[in-house]
Amino acid sequence: MPRRLLVTAALPYVNGHIHLGHLVEYIQTDIWVRFHKLVGNQAVYICADDTHGTATMIRARQEGRSEQAIIAEMAAAHQADFAGFGIAFDHYGSTDSESNRQLVHRIWAALRAAGHVVERDVTQLYDPKAGCFLADRFVKGTCPKCGAADQYGDSCDKCAATFSPTELKNAVSTLSGATPELRSAKHCFVRLEPFRAFLKEWTASGTLHPDMARWIANTFLVDELRDWDVSRPAPYFGFEIPDAPGNYFYVWVDAPVGYIASTIDWCAKNGDDWKRWWEGGGAEIHHFIGKDITYFHTLFWPAMLRTAGIDLPAKVHIHGFLTVNGEKMSKSKGTFIRARTYLDHLDPQYLRYFYASKLTARAEDLDLNLDEFAAKVNSDLVGKVANLASRTAKFVPRLAASYPDDGGLFARGAAEADAIAAAYEAGDFAEASRRIMALADRANEFVEQAAPWALKKDPAKAAELERACTVSLNLFRQLCVYLAPVLPGLAAEASHLLGAPIAAWGDAQRPLAGNAIAPFQHLVARVDPAKLQAMIAASAVESPAAAPAAAAPVDDGAALAAEPLAPVCTFEDFQKVDLRVARVVAAEEVPKAKKILKLTLSLGGDQQRTVFAGIKTAYKPEQLTGRLVVFVANLAPRQMSFGLSEGMVVAAGPGDAEIFVLSPDAGAKPGQRVH
């Protein structure tokens, strides 16, 4: 009984081009889908462009055209890029569709009816220049959790923390460069806390890799789940909320619903009923996503589906990020490589194979080391697999009329089918590749021993030659069947070479006999290092001209916006705080603390105080000893796990590397009060 699989990859955002990082996911998913189709399951690969949000609206405004024009242009670009890599969606839709609007309405009505929607005022960042509230992705600043700079307003790609844009430090509008200000507006929220028990069970029920299930259980699900802000006030490009006019659904509401809407559109084209896939039809729903959007797919999304009576995903497959040469992709180093740029220089099969050889079921980051990439592709694809055909296909015009005795080689390869299939099924493509390459090694050993080139010289051994070639070409074909999910192009060429289509996983079980052999053509070229270099060069963006030296300082309002002024206090209030000049007489690291330094401060004479200060991320102890600082002398002592802290040292900055300890001008003496 074939399984019915509804498979999705995350919807790429309409505003950007596809790059090699995206492709990890689309290739991974494509391989998984192709595998299932090959084994005879009914698999549907659904994707779409994620179109809504402020970003699209602003871009349309800037370029003086409609959102729809942008969507059409980018949809074409995305699909061309995907097609270039052999990624074969069954349907590629758009979240800006009527089917999506209707479905969002339906799910919203269900959330309302279930009493999960609450409304309250939200203070949000507002761009006074652009005249609109700022979407998460349109605010950049410093991550409040880890201090990484240049992060978007919804999550940190450094530490994967999620937060709200108002939590961002040093926020700046990427639209206008203006410092955002705070404004209030009414928002709709979906309550998630009622789902916690359900989510706890669901995420632990095999829908996620155990590592990820644990991670979610230990992070998000330990505390009360915060209400989810699902609306944005106009102007906003998206679907208006039917019962809250002037408000629009936040893009993360309608984006995942787009999985279903895109299925609906596919069904409409094919005379199918979408409910067979999403509502009690017995289909398995599989989502492939990156670990950065785990939150949305394993908490919000199941809650929405459950409320609306739609099937829950059978499995959420989560992968890690792509690094290139061991580092985050970098525009200046030329490792931020667009799909199109890659296609301009290199064969997409290389990348499909390399990713496959590295992907496992775990959400580990995948490193594209370019030297390893070239070595692996050349060794495996060219040296082992393609070479097998290349070295035997030219000797004989056709395969032997019956498959000869090969000492059990083909049978041993056929017996690997289940193990390789299990590896594909589990998402452990690395293991599948290893097993396949092991078979390729055995096949090459066979050729070596049979030495068809020697047999060719002796006309009396023509039959033996034919047998040797029949075996090696069948072994080659067997490999191509196993590799077909990864390398559909190679499988097609192998089909052509031997005049027999590779159409099913079972084709690896039956050797061919008697087939005519087509004239041999090169199957896979070696990786040309010059082209690799050219690709890097084409991707490298010269780093922006070094900022004009010693330019006048620009005091933007980011810091103030990130932390608005406190309410007025009286002079008497201020006087309560006794600030003193102090000298750091000793600074030392505290065992087991990542952020804390232990400071011994002198107030003059024999007066000393011990302070534990959270400045270790920005200062080394030796930088501090001897210098003067400003010290809150009358702060109530605080017992910390490291010891008693008798006050605090005054500092500014958002944290992490950006901490600036205050010091008085020269001449001040320890013990003097700051007035």
Next chain:
RNA sequence: GGCACUGUAGCUCAGCGGUUAGAGCGGAGGCUUCAUAAGCCUUAGGUCGGCGGUUCGAUUCCACCCAGUGCUACCA
């Protein structure tokens, strides 16, 4: 500090309660010349992070420790 994951040959990684721990790549030596300078053979003497425990027997299970990574805590 807590939670999780990882720690196996120069590199990338398999493996796993049981004979002398494996593969690929790289390196070294040899063979071959059919093939896209591909292939085959030999070789790497690695405390399987450390220390204990369970066991007839552990790289494989358990405890603890160390290191790396991620999240999290300490910032009065």
